[in-house]
Amino acid sequence: MPDWTISATGHDPVPARSLVPQIPPGLSMRPRRTIMLTGTDQRCLAVAAQTALHTGHQVVLPHTAATLKVPAGLHLHLTADPDAPRIRQIPGSCVRDNWDIALFSSGTTGRPRGYGFTREQIATVTGWYETIYQVTGDSVIVTALPVSYNWTFVAGVMLAARLGARLHLSSSVPHVLDDAAAAASAADRVIVLANPVVLDQAAHLWGMPANITIDSGGAPLGTSAIIEYRSHGIDIREGYGLTETASLTHFDSAATAASLGTVGTPMPSVQTTITLQDSRPVIGLTSPAIGVPLDPCEPHTPTRLRTTDLGRLDEHQQLRLLGRSDDHPIAGHWPRDTLDLLGPVLGRRCAQIRHTASDEVAIKLLTPAPPHTALAIIDRAAEALDLPRHHIALTHQSGPLLPTLKLPNRRPGQQPAARTFIGQGRWNA
Template sequence: MIGPLHLVGSAPALTPTLPRLGRAPVAVGGHDQQLTALATVELLRARTPVLLTPTPHTHPATRGLLWDGRWNAAPSPAPPAPGWDVAFYTSGSTGTPRLYAFTLDQLTTVVNWYAAIYRLTADSVVITSMPATYNFTAVAGVLAAAMTGASLHLGADSSVVLDHARTLAARHDRCVVLANPVVLQHARPGRRLPSNVLIDSGGAPLSATAITRFRETVADLREGYGLTETASLTHFDAEGTPDSLGTVGGPLPECAATTAPSSAAPVVSVSGPAVGRQLTADGALGPTQTRLVTTDLGRVDSAGRLRLLGRSDDLAVGGLWPREVLDAIGPVLGTRCALVRHPAPDRITVRLLDAENPLSVDRLRRRVGVLTGLPAHAVQVDVEQPRSLLHSHKLLRHTTAHPPGSTTT
C-alpha cells in the first residue's frame, strides 16, 4: 500500500494541487525533484496513472502535464482505464528513449525486494541526487519510501550526497544511498561513513579494485542489475563477498538470467514477474512479456551470479571483454568509474567521467596495450563532461562520435 511520502532536507517550493482525475493518466516531471516525487505519490494514492517524463512533454497516453507542480497542459476528460499505473522512459543509452508501463502490483513486488535488500524500516532514510523521473530513483527511492514509511532525501547537488548520508545516518537506523558515477567520484577514501550506510552503485561501471577500496575505506557498496523494462531490478549482490565481487549477484525471486550459447556473443536474457509493456507512440500497450533479450553480454557462474562482460556491439579484443579490461586497469583507475567499450577488434575506448581527478592516460594506455597487444594509438580515452550525461546520470555509451562537452585524449 502506498502511504504519504516523508521528505527530509529542503522542503519543496509549494505543494502540488491535484484535482480528482480518476483513471486519466498524466505526465509528471520537473526540475523540482521534491515536487515531482510528492505529485507522483499523491496521484498514485488517488489511483491516477503517472507517466514520469524527464522533459516537459506530454504523450498520447496521457491527458495532461504536471511540471514542477503546475499544470502546463490542463488535464482533459478521462479515457478508459489504461491497464497500467506507472510508466518510465529508458535512458536512451542505446538509442532513442522508449516508454515502458507497469502495474502497481508489479512495482510493489520490486519494492518488496528493495525493502528486504536494503533492510528498510519506517526509521530508515533513502538519499539520492538522481532525478525522481528516473526509474531507479522512482522505484528504489520514491515508491520504496512511500510503501515502507521510510524517509526520502532528494539532494540537488551530487557533490554533497555522501556528506548528507553521514549526517542522516546518525538519525536513522539505516541510510541507503542510490548512487551513480557522479556521486561516487566525490567519495573521500579515509573518511569512512557510518556502518549503517549502504551504497547501491546503480549503473556505475566500477572495477573490482574500486569496489574493494570503497568497501574498505568509504562504505558497504553493492552492485545490482535491472533494466527500465524490468522496473530497475532483477539481480543484486546480496552476499558482498570476495566470490561475488564484480558480479551483480544472483537473481531475485522468480527472476532468471541466461546467456546465448555463442562464446562470441553471450547475450543476456532476463525474465521475471515485473517486465513492463511498451507504450507505443499512439499510446497503445505492447504485448505482455515475461522474458527480455537484453543488449548486454554476460556470464552466469555456478552459483547463479551474473557477471556483465560488455554490450552486444562489443567485440572480444585479445581474448578479453570490456569488463575484464576494466578489472585489469582497476589499479590505475583507483576508485574512479570508467566505461570500457570494444567497438572494433583493433580498438578500445575508455570513457571517464571528467578530469577532476586526473590520472596518467599514458599509463592507462600502456596497461591496456600490454593486456591486449594493441598499440597505444588504438586505445582512446574519452573524458565525458557532466553536462553530456544522460538524464539518469549515466555515462554515454556511444563511441563512434563524441557528444558535445566531451574531449578525447
C-alpha cells in the same frame, strides 16, 4: 499505506502529505486520468507521482518534456516558481495500455523509451528492495539521482511510501555521502542510491557510519574501486536491473570475495539465461515485473526479455556483466574485464569502456586525467589486450550528462567527446 517523510538539500524533513497543497489540484481525486509529471521541484515531483499513482491515476514520469510516445492526458510541470505555467493538455500518441505508471530509459544510445507497469508489479519490486536493503520505517534513503529515474522512483519514492520511511533528495552530488552520514545517527539504516558517475564526484568519507549501505547501479564499478571502498569500512554493493524490469533483477546481497565483480543473484521468480548470438553471451531475463513497451512497434513478451547486455553466470548463479551486445571480445576479454585490468590505474575514476572493434577500444572518463595517468591507462590497456597504443582511444565527457547522471554513448552524427592530448604532438587515438 503509511505516511512517509521527504527532505532535500535546504529543506528539513516534512510529511509527504504536507506538500500536497503545493501541487495543482486533482491528483488525489477521481476519476482516473492520464497525468504526465515533469519539473525541477524534486520534492513535489516525488509526492505528486506517488499521490497520483496511489489515487488510481495513470502516471507518466519522463526525464524531460521532450517529444515522446505518451498517451493523451494532462501535463503538470512542477517548479518552485509559482508563476510558471504548470498545467496543459497533451494530445498524446497511440500507445499500448494496461499499465498504471510509465517509466523511461535513460537514452544512453538514443531516444528514451517508455515502459508501463501495473501497481502490482511496482509493489513486487519494492518488496524485493525492502528485503535486500533490510529497511524499515525508521530508515532513510538518500540519493542525488532525479526522481523521474526509474530506480529512484521505485527504490526511493515508492519504497519510502511503502514503509513510511524518509527519502532525502540531495541536490549536491559532491555532498551526497555527507548527507547520508548526517542522516545515519537518527536512522536504523541509510541506503544511498548512486552510480559510478555520482561516486566519482562525491566527496569520500572514509570510515562512514556502519549503518550506511551504498547501492551502485547504472554501470559496473571496477573491482579495485570496490575493494578500496570496503577496505575503508564502506558497505558498497552492486545490483542490476533495466527500465524494462522496473529497475531490479539482481543484487549482491552477499558482498563477499566470491561475489566481487558480480551483480549478485536473481530476485525471487527471476530467471537468468545466457544465449550465444554471434558468439556473444547475451543476457535473457524472465521476471514478473517486465513492463509493457508504450510504442506498439516494439516487440513485447509479457514475462521474457532479451536484453542488449552481455554476461556470464558462475556456479552460484551470480551474474557478471561483460558489456553490450555490439561489443567485441579482444584477446579473450570483454569491456568489464578491461575495466578490472585498468582498475589499479583508474582507481575510483568513472570510466565507460567499449570494445568498438576486434582490435579497438574506446575509454571515456568523466573528467580529464593528468597526462601521466592518461599515458598509464593507454599503456596498461594496450599491454593487457595486446594492441598497439594507437588503437586505444581515451576521451573524457565534454558535454552534459544525461538527466539520469549517466555518461551518454556516442551515436552517429554526434560530436566526439573531448580527447586528452598527450606527448609529442599526437592525439591518443
